[in-house]
Amino acid sequence: MRAHQRGLVLPTSWEKGAGSRGNSRHLEIKETRIKYTGPGSADKDAASVRADNFVPTSLPIYYFEVEVISKGREGYIGVGFCTVDVNMDRLPGWEPQSYGYHGDDGNAFRSDGKGRKYGPQFGKGDFIGACLNRVDKTISYFKNGIDLGVAFHNVLEEQLFPCIGMQTHEEEVVANFGFGDSMARFSADVDDMKKAAAGRMESEIMRIALPNQGRVGSLMGELLFGYMVHNGYWETAAAVAQDMLEGTVQVQPKDIQEVKLRNTIADDVVAGNITEAIHLADTLAPGMLSANPSLQFRLHLQTFFDLVRAKDDNGAMHFARDILVRAVKTDMDYQELQDALSLMGYDDPATSPCGQMMSQHTKDELAHAIMTAIRKHLGRQQHSALEKAILQLMGVLTALEERGSPEVGLLEQTKNPTCQAWGEIRNSRSGAQL
Structure with a gap:
């Protein structure tokens, strides 16, 4: 079964056939429910499973949740995300390109076997949610609807799957991947998460200081000049200053x-x-x-x-x-x-x-x-004004496409040079190709 959200393929259950590989034979997997049935005597007995689909890279906010049916003997339950090539005979967060929040100690693990203190322990009856924020490049967790804060920053992997790991006998969880009516049964308010993320983005956009067009007579020229200087393309910056801005600005040696x-x-x-x-x-x-x-x-x-x-x-x-x-x-x-x-x-x-x-x-x-x-420290912007504008434009185009707006498909066909450029950005999805 595949779930779709505005044309996106989303996770719906745990991976089919996962129980036939490695330590996953210790897992009894039924759609969204998992129970650990292995010996659970040491770390080597750990077993994890990923979801059937990865989180679409164009989805700004993704949230899934698990209910702990039983913490088993020790409650070594890890909830998180991982890439497709991660060793699944380890708990989430113990291997490179995997992230996990563990119930036995409340620690957060990222890419190694040494965690750091993050949140409370969790066990039977708890609902643990994991939120992947593609805009902020973070992963956060929720316990029974309460936001525990950001666990991991600078999350850059493109294809991340929801994953769950267990290690001791009788541990059992059931997942809610949020499709259909199940989103209404989340313990956390996903709509509020999305509104908060949109508010942060809007505030960031409003803080962008655009050049004063009247001062030099060419907004596009100033945007290009700022981009070239910001990224160190000095010869091109000098050419833009001379040809588009008529020498009103110069590349500064400093x-x-x-x-x-x-x-x-x-x-x-x-x-x-x-x-x-x-x-x-x-x-x-x-x-x-x-x-x-x-x-x-x-x-x-x-x-x-x-x-x-x-x-x-x-x-x-x-x-x-x-x-x-x-x-x-x-x-x-x-x-x-x-x-x-x-x-x-x-x-x-x-x-x-x-x-x-x-x-x-x-x-x-x-x-x-x-x-x-x-x-x-030096009071410089992390991105040039042109880069910020292009990132915003890409976000708008993606949102329009996901909503099925027919106007988006006409951008590259118009004779307007600006709209043609937007169409090329839509196709390339890369603001670096300027």
Whole structure:
């Protein structure tokens, strides 16, 4: 069975045939109901299953819910999302590209076996909801209709499936995937979630400062010029300034230097040149790191990881004692420090439960976080006005398409150049192709 929402294929039940693979033989699966029947004696007995369809990437807010029928022996029930290639012999959140909120300890797990304190424990009679927000790139959870807050930020995977995992005997849940009349039986108010998300987007749009058209005589010229400067396309920016804006604006040397330094800092983080990255960050944005101590702590962690990779246990311990311990400012920093220290107990740290901390993906995320923090510290916008306008336009076009508006299909056929451009954006779905 497939459920459709304005032409979108949605999850409707747990994956057909899942019980014939790996540890999933320990799961008794009947449509939306799952019961664990395995031995449940150790982590190796964990079993998970994903939904029959992934959450459509064009759906801004997606919510599903499970009712805990029985917590079984221990209540090792994990609720979350995962990609199609995740190892399902593990609980949600224990593997890369998976996310989970676990009932036995209330911890939130993202891509490794070490969770962090997030919400309350849950068990028999509780309704646990999971909300994937594509706009904010977050995952949040609800217990009995109460919002527990954002559990995971920067959720970038395109194809995410609702998933559930169990580990001890007699654990049992039934899911509500929200199609048909079942949405009315959610313990949380999904309509309010959507209204709140729409309100945040509207506020963000209203905060966009458009150039003063009368000042230079060309709104499009200023939008293009701002985009080129924001992304470091200096020669093109100079051409736009001369040809479209008649020389009323110029590329400033300080802008060129700032963007080059930002890019160099990001490259240094990705390459592992942490000392140089910290030096350049202090040069470009003095006080930024001291204002973001957890970011500074994560930078120091990369140096620690390099010592662990080099099997320099003595150097790693000295660095942890002299630098990392002093850099800890929050409970999350402390948890990350404990996870990082655990790496030293493995012959191959990269394959340990916390090995994801040493991955290239983690470096890429850190580089992006530093670029964001520098822009904010210097009072710069994260996106140019043109990029924000295009993202909004894409959202409007998608909404019109989902509602079956016939006008959308005519955009690329009109002779109006602007409408033709909109039609190309509609087809490409990428604001980067300017």
